[in-house]
Amino acid sequence: MGTGRHGGFGATKGSGRKPSLQMNLQLFASKAFEKGGHVSAKSIADHREYFLGKSVKRLEKAMNQQGYITHIERSRHKTSKAKKIIVENPSKIKNITVIQVSPYSKRHGSTAYVKISTTSGGIFKIVSNREKYKTDGKETAKIFFARREKR
Protein backbone atom coordinates (compact mmCIF):
# COMPACT_ATOMS: atom_id res chain seq x y z
CA MET A 1 0.00 0.00 0.00
CA GLY A 2 1.15 3.52 -0.45
CA THR A 3 0.91 6.37 -2.81
CA GLY A 4 3.27 4.84 -5.36
CA ARG A 5 3.79 6.69 -8.61
CA HIS A 6 0.09 7.41 -9.14
CA GLY A 7 0.24 10.24 -6.64
CA GLY A 8 -1.77 8.67 -3.79
CA PHE A 9 -5.44 7.98 -3.25
CA GLY A 10 -8.18 9.44 -5.48
CA ALA A 11 -9.25 12.21 -3.18
CA THR A 12 -5.82 13.69 -2.86
CA LYS A 13 -4.50 13.21 -6.39
CA GLY A 14 -3.77 16.54 -8.04
CA SER A 15 -5.51 18.48 -5.29
CA GLY A 16 -2.58 20.86 -5.00
CA ARG A 17 -3.21 22.28 -8.49
CA LYS A 18 -6.90 23.15 -8.26
CA PRO A 19 -6.70 26.58 -6.57
CA SER A 20 -4.30 28.00 -9.15
CA LEU A 21 -6.52 26.82 -12.04
CA GLN A 22 -9.58 28.49 -10.50
CA MET A 23 -7.61 31.69 -9.99
CA ASN A 24 -6.55 31.71 -13.64
CA LEU A 25 -10.16 31.32 -14.84
CA GLN A 26 -11.29 34.17 -12.61
CA LEU A 27 -8.49 36.33 -13.94
CA PHE A 28 -9.64 35.56 -17.50
CA ALA A 29 -13.24 36.51 -16.62
CA SER A 30 -12.14 39.77 -15.05
CA LYS A 31 -10.32 40.63 -18.28
CA ALA A 32 -13.40 39.93 -20.43
CA PHE A 33 -15.19 42.39 -18.14
CA GLU A 34 -13.40 45.65 -17.48
CA LYS A 35 -13.70 47.65 -14.25
CA GLY A 36 -17.20 47.53 -12.74
CA GLY A 37 -18.44 44.96 -15.25
CA HIS A 38 -17.96 47.24 -18.28
CA VAL A 39 -17.33 45.69 -21.68
CA SER A 40 -15.81 47.33 -24.73
CA ALA A 41 -15.17 46.25 -28.31
CA LYS A 42 -11.55 45.65 -27.28
CA SER A 43 -12.29 43.60 -24.16
CA ILE A 44 -14.77 41.46 -26.11
CA ALA A 45 -12.44 41.07 -29.09
CA ASP A 46 -9.46 40.18 -26.90
CA HIS A 47 -11.40 37.69 -24.77
CA ARG A 48 -14.10 36.58 -27.23
CA GLU A 49 -13.68 32.86 -26.44
CA TYR A 50 -14.65 33.52 -22.83
CA PHE A 51 -18.30 33.97 -23.86
CA LEU A 52 -18.49 30.75 -25.91
CA GLY A 53 -19.13 27.19 -24.76
CA LYS A 54 -20.92 28.25 -21.58
CA SER A 55 -24.51 27.57 -20.59
CA VAL A 56 -26.83 30.57 -20.27
CA LYS A 57 -26.95 29.94 -16.53
CA ARG A 58 -23.15 30.00 -16.25
CA LEU A 59 -22.87 33.21 -18.25
CA GLU A 60 -25.54 34.75 -16.04
CA LYS A 61 -23.57 33.74 -12.93
CA ALA A 62 -20.44 35.39 -14.35
CA MET A 63 -22.46 38.58 -14.96
CA ASN A 64 -23.94 38.47 -11.46
CA GLN A 65 -20.38 38.30 -10.07
CA GLN A 66 -19.74 41.60 -11.89
CA GLY A 67 -22.76 43.21 -10.19
CA TYR A 68 -25.32 42.77 -12.93
CA ILE A 69 -28.88 42.02 -11.79
CA THR A 70 -30.38 39.72 -14.40
CA HIS A 71 -33.05 37.28 -15.38
CA ILE A 72 -33.28 34.79 -18.23
CA GLU A 73 -35.95 34.86 -20.92
CA ARG A 74 -36.52 32.61 -23.87
CA SER A 75 -37.50 34.11 -27.21
CA ARG A 76 -41.25 34.61 -27.63
CA HIS A 77 -40.82 33.31 -31.16
CA LYS A 78 -41.06 29.51 -31.22
CA THR A 79 -38.91 29.48 -34.34
CA SER A 80 -35.98 31.05 -32.45
CA LYS A 81 -33.78 28.85 -30.27
CA ALA A 82 -32.22 31.83 -28.49
CA LYS A 83 -32.25 32.53 -24.77
CA LYS A 84 -31.57 35.99 -23.42
CA ILE A 85 -29.96 37.23 -20.23
CA ILE A 86 -31.77 40.50 -19.57
CA VAL A 87 -29.97 43.08 -17.43
CA GLU A 88 -32.23 44.89 -14.96
CA ASN A 89 -29.66 47.48 -13.82
CA PRO A 90 -27.81 48.66 -16.93
CA SER A 91 -25.71 51.83 -16.64
CA LYS A 92 -22.78 53.55 -18.34
CA ILE A 93 -20.41 51.32 -16.37
CA LYS A 94 -22.45 48.12 -16.32
CA ASN A 95 -23.13 48.64 -19.98
CA ILE A 96 -24.50 45.26 -21.05
CA THR A 97 -28.26 45.35 -21.64
CA VAL A 98 -28.81 41.87 -23.09
CA ILE A 99 -26.72 38.79 -23.80
CA GLN A 100 -28.38 36.49 -26.29
CA VAL A 101 -27.19 32.91 -26.59
CA SER A 102 -28.12 30.96 -29.69
CA PRO A 103 -27.10 27.32 -30.19
CA TYR A 104 -27.76 27.57 -33.95
CA SER A 105 -30.27 29.21 -36.26
CA LYS A 106 -31.90 28.55 -39.63
CA ARG A 107 -30.65 31.90 -40.82
CA HIS A 108 -27.04 31.86 -39.65
CA GLY A 109 -26.30 28.15 -39.80
CA SER A 110 -25.30 25.35 -37.48
CA THR A 111 -22.90 27.26 -35.29
CA ALA A 112 -23.41 28.72 -31.84
CA TYR A 113 -23.15 32.45 -31.25
CA VAL A 114 -23.43 34.92 -28.41
CA LYS A 115 -24.71 38.45 -29.02
CA ILE A 116 -23.93 41.21 -26.55
CA SER A 117 -25.99 44.42 -26.66
CA THR A 118 -24.78 47.49 -24.79
CA THR A 119 -26.21 50.76 -23.48
CA SER A 120 -24.29 52.73 -26.10
CA GLY A 121 -26.15 50.86 -28.84
CA GLY A 122 -23.15 48.77 -29.76
CA ILE A 123 -23.95 45.16 -30.60
CA PHE A 124 -21.22 42.52 -30.66
CA LYS A 125 -21.62 39.00 -31.93
CA ILE A 126 -19.16 36.23 -31.12
CA VAL A 127 -19.45 33.28 -33.49
CA SER A 128 -18.06 29.86 -32.67
CA ASN A 129 -17.31 28.58 -36.18
CA ARG A 130 -16.48 30.91 -39.08
CA GLU A 131 -16.93 28.23 -41.78
CA LYS A 132 -20.42 27.23 -40.65
CA TYR A 133 -21.68 30.79 -40.20
CA LYS A 134 -23.99 32.18 -42.89
CA THR A 135 -24.47 35.92 -43.09
CA ASP A 136 -27.23 37.70 -44.98
CA GLY A 137 -25.88 41.22 -44.93
CA LYS A 138 -28.74 42.45 -42.73
CA GLU A 139 -26.80 42.33 -39.49
CA THR A 140 -25.78 45.46 -37.66
CA ALA A 141 -23.64 43.67 -35.07
CA LYS A 142 -19.87 43.77 -35.08
CA ILE A 143 -18.92 40.13 -35.59
CA PHE A 144 -15.97 38.39 -33.95
CA PHE A 145 -15.12 34.83 -34.88
CA ALA A 146 -13.56 32.49 -32.32
CA ARG A 147 -9.86 32.17 -32.90
CA ARG A 148 -9.87 28.59 -31.64
CA GLU A 149 -13.12 27.13 -32.85
CA LYS A 150 -15.42 25.21 -30.54
CA ARG A 151 -17.07 22.17 -32.11
Added chain:
Amino acid sequence: MINLHEKICPYKGTAAFQLGDSLEHIRMYLKKNRIPFNQSTDPNIGCTPEIPWIFIEINQSITLCFVMDILFEIVFENMYSGNLHNNVRIGMMLTDAEIIDPTLTYNEEDEDYVSTAGYWLEDNPETGKICSITVYLPEVENEDFFSYTWTNKYKAAHGKPFS
Protein backbone atom coordinates in the same frame (compact mmCIF):
# COMPACT_ATOMS: atom_id res chain seq x y z
CA MET B 1 -56.98 14.24 -42.02
CA ILE B 2 -55.94 17.76 -41.24
CA ASN B 3 -56.84 20.58 -43.60
CA LEU B 4 -53.62 22.36 -44.59
CA HIS B 5 -55.40 25.00 -46.69
CA GLU B 6 -57.35 26.95 -44.08
CA LYS B 7 -56.99 30.72 -43.96
CA ILE B 8 -54.61 32.05 -41.28
CA CYS B 9 -55.98 34.93 -39.17
CA PRO B 10 -53.61 37.06 -37.06
CA TYR B 11 -54.55 37.07 -33.36
CA LYS B 12 -57.18 34.36 -34.08
CA GLY B 13 -55.65 31.28 -35.72
CA THR B 14 -57.55 29.08 -38.15
CA ALA B 15 -61.03 27.58 -38.24
CA ALA B 16 -59.68 24.41 -36.57
CA PHE B 17 -57.21 25.94 -34.12
CA GLN B 18 -58.19 29.12 -32.35
CA LEU B 19 -55.68 31.06 -30.30
CA GLY B 20 -56.74 31.08 -26.65
CA ASP B 21 -58.10 27.50 -26.87
CA SER B 22 -57.15 25.05 -24.12
CA LEU B 23 -54.71 22.18 -24.54
CA GLU B 24 -57.42 19.77 -23.42
CA HIS B 25 -59.86 21.04 -26.06
CA ILE B 26 -57.28 20.78 -28.87
CA ARG B 27 -56.19 17.28 -27.84
CA MET B 28 -59.83 16.17 -27.81
CA TYR B 29 -60.37 17.66 -31.28
CA LEU B 30 -57.28 15.90 -32.67
CA LYS B 31 -58.24 12.54 -31.16
CA LYS B 32 -61.85 12.81 -32.28
CA ASN B 33 -60.76 13.54 -35.85
CA ARG B 34 -58.00 10.88 -35.74
CA ILE B 35 -55.32 13.43 -36.55
CA PRO B 36 -51.87 12.13 -35.54
CA PHE B 37 -49.67 14.54 -33.59
CA ASN B 38 -46.45 14.71 -31.60
CA GLN B 39 -46.42 16.43 -28.24
CA SER B 40 -43.24 17.75 -26.65
CA THR B 41 -42.30 20.04 -23.78
CA ASP B 42 -39.64 22.67 -23.28
CA PRO B 43 -39.23 22.96 -19.49
CA ASN B 44 -37.67 26.44 -19.87
CA ILE B 45 -35.09 25.60 -17.23
CA GLY B 46 -33.47 28.70 -15.77
CA CYS B 47 -36.04 31.09 -17.28
CA THR B 48 -38.07 33.53 -15.21
CA PRO B 49 -40.62 32.15 -14.48
CA GLU B 50 -39.66 28.53 -15.05
CA ILE B 51 -42.96 27.54 -16.65
CA PRO B 52 -42.86 24.91 -19.40
CA TRP B 53 -44.12 25.44 -22.92
CA ILE B 54 -45.91 22.52 -24.57
CA PHE B 55 -45.83 21.97 -28.32
CA ILE B 56 -48.16 19.91 -30.49
CA GLU B 57 -46.80 19.28 -33.96
CA ILE B 58 -49.11 18.10 -36.72
CA ASN B 59 -47.92 16.74 -40.04
CA GLN B 60 -44.63 18.69 -39.75
CA SER B 61 -46.63 21.68 -40.92
CA ILE B 62 -48.47 23.10 -37.90
CA THR B 63 -46.98 23.64 -34.45
CA LEU B 64 -49.34 24.68 -31.66
CA CYS B 65 -47.62 26.32 -28.68
CA PHE B 66 -49.20 26.28 -25.23
CA VAL B 67 -48.30 27.89 -21.94
CA MET B 68 -50.32 27.12 -18.81
CA ASP B 69 -52.60 25.07 -21.10
CA ILE B 70 -53.49 28.04 -23.35
CA LEU B 71 -52.74 28.08 -27.10
CA PHE B 72 -50.80 31.32 -27.57
CA GLU B 73 -48.83 30.84 -30.80
CA ILE B 74 -49.18 28.81 -34.02
CA VAL B 75 -46.36 28.22 -36.49
CA PHE B 76 -47.25 27.17 -40.06
CA GLU B 77 -44.53 25.76 -42.29
CA ASN B 78 -43.54 23.16 -44.92
CA MET B 79 -46.71 21.84 -46.59
CA TYR B 80 -49.15 24.39 -45.17
CA SER B 81 -50.76 26.20 -48.08
CA GLY B 82 -53.34 28.45 -46.42
CA ASN B 83 -53.03 32.21 -46.98
CA LEU B 84 -52.99 35.07 -44.55
CA HIS B 85 -55.79 37.65 -44.86
CA ASN B 86 -53.62 39.63 -47.30
CA ASN B 87 -52.75 36.53 -49.39
CA VAL B 88 -49.20 36.25 -48.05
CA ARG B 89 -48.34 32.52 -47.99
CA ILE B 90 -45.52 30.03 -47.55
CA GLY B 91 -43.39 29.68 -50.68
CA MET B 92 -43.99 33.28 -51.77
CA MET B 93 -40.95 35.50 -52.34
CA LEU B 94 -40.35 37.66 -49.28
CA THR B 95 -39.84 40.68 -51.56
CA ASP B 96 -43.41 40.19 -52.87
CA ALA B 97 -44.74 39.97 -49.30
CA GLU B 98 -42.93 43.23 -48.47
CA ILE B 99 -44.81 44.94 -51.31
CA ILE B 100 -48.15 43.60 -50.02
CA ASP B 101 -47.32 44.48 -46.39
CA PRO B 102 -44.88 47.42 -46.12
CA THR B 103 -44.92 47.14 -42.32
CA LEU B 104 -42.78 43.97 -42.48
CA THR B 105 -39.54 44.77 -40.68
CA TYR B 106 -36.49 42.59 -40.14
CA ASN B 107 -36.12 41.65 -36.47
CA GLU B 108 -32.44 40.95 -35.86
CA GLU B 109 -33.09 39.56 -32.39
CA ASP B 110 -35.32 36.72 -33.52
CA GLU B 111 -34.06 36.60 -37.10
CA ASP B 112 -37.45 36.96 -38.73
CA TYR B 113 -39.79 39.59 -40.20
CA VAL B 114 -42.43 41.21 -38.01
CA SER B 115 -45.67 42.72 -39.33
CA THR B 116 -47.71 45.25 -37.36
CA ALA B 117 -50.74 43.23 -38.55
CA GLY B 118 -49.95 40.50 -36.00
CA TYR B 119 -47.76 37.91 -37.71
CA TRP B 120 -44.12 36.95 -38.13
CA LEU B 121 -42.46 35.50 -41.23
CA GLU B 122 -39.30 33.51 -41.66
CA ASP B 123 -37.57 33.39 -45.02
CA ASN B 124 -34.95 31.07 -46.41
CA PRO B 125 -32.01 33.43 -47.08
CA GLU B 126 -30.78 31.17 -49.90
CA THR B 127 -34.03 31.14 -51.91
CA GLY B 128 -35.64 34.36 -50.62
CA LYS B 129 -38.88 32.44 -50.12
CA ILE B 130 -41.11 32.53 -47.04
CA CYS B 131 -40.69 29.29 -45.08
CA SER B 132 -42.86 29.90 -42.02
CA ILE B 133 -45.74 32.07 -40.81
CA THR B 134 -46.49 32.55 -37.11
CA VAL B 135 -49.63 34.03 -35.58
CA TYR B 136 -50.09 34.66 -31.87
CA LEU B 137 -52.33 36.09 -29.21
CA PRO B 138 -52.21 39.89 -28.76
CA GLU B 139 -50.78 39.36 -25.24
CA VAL B 140 -47.57 37.94 -26.75
CA GLU B 141 -46.64 41.51 -27.75
CA ASN B 142 -47.17 42.85 -24.21
CA GLU B 143 -44.35 43.68 -21.82
CA ASP B 144 -45.82 41.45 -19.09
CA PHE B 145 -46.20 38.45 -21.38
CA PHE B 146 -43.85 36.34 -19.26
CA SER B 147 -45.95 36.93 -16.12
CA TYR B 148 -48.53 34.65 -17.80
CA THR B 149 -51.29 36.26 -15.69
CA TRP B 150 -53.13 36.97 -18.96
CA THR B 151 -53.80 33.20 -19.29
CA ASN B 152 -56.44 33.60 -16.54
CA LYS B 153 -58.64 35.51 -18.97
CA TYR B 154 -58.69 32.58 -21.38
CA LYS B 155 -59.10 29.99 -18.61
CA ALA B 156 -62.11 31.93 -17.34
CA ALA B 157 -63.58 31.88 -20.85
CA HIS B 158 -63.28 28.07 -20.79
CA GLY B 159 -65.00 27.96 -17.41
CA LYS B 160 -61.85 26.89 -15.59
CA PRO B 161 -60.92 28.30 -12.18
CA PHE B 162 -57.99 30.70 -11.91
CA SER B 163 -54.73 29.10 -10.83
